[in-house]
Amino acid sequence: MVHSMTLDDGLADDLAQEVLLRAFRSLGSFEGRSRFTTWLYRIAMNTVNRALERQRRSPIDGGVTLPDRATSRADSPEARARGTEFDGAVGRALAALPPKLRAAIVLVSMEELDPAEAARIEGCTRATIYWRIHEARKRLAETLREHVTP
Numbered sequence: 001m002v003h004s005m006t007l008d009d010g011l012a013d014d015l016a017q018e019v020l021l022r023a024f025r026s027l028g029s030f031e032g033r034s035r036f037t038t039w040l041y042r043i044a045m046n047t048v049n050r051a052l053e054r055q056r057r058s059p060i061d062g063g064v065t066l067p068d069r070a071t072s073r074a075d076s077p078e079a080r081a082r083g084t085e086f087d088g089a090v091g092r093a094l095a096a097l098p099p100k101l102r103a104a105i106v107l108v109s110m111e112e113l114d115p116a117e118a119a120r121i122e123g124c125t126r127a128t129i130y131w132r133i134h135e136a137r138k139r140l141a142e143t144l145r146e147h148v149t150p
Helices: 002-006 009-029 036-057 077-096 099-110 115-122 126-147
Strands: none
Touching: 002 009, 002 036, 002 099, 009 036, 036 099, 036 115, 077 126, 099 115, 099 126, 115 126
């Protein structure tokens, strides 16, 4: 989830370590009013959002990468090149989404969490999560229109 939000291998590794340290240090404050995973996701999202805000204030142009897709040996070099190009386009499109929209699409579509769980993690209503997913998908479709054939 951290990598899907940051789209940066090095930053994701650093933030994942930070999340684990924060969770370990705050373990005594976990009250059990929500599931442990919800609490942990909230720590992760807070950590990621702070990092993205710092990055927004002092941007450094870096390449956006998605996790490698499985490729079969039967894939032609041309097909692999198209796949790599598409992955880059998807990564750039995700990076262009505002953090709240990206969080909704990452939590529900990529992490496969229930929308109600995503809403608890994000501190909003289920209706808001559904709107954010709808808006994120709409923006992604617009951005990726040239890469997808109907």
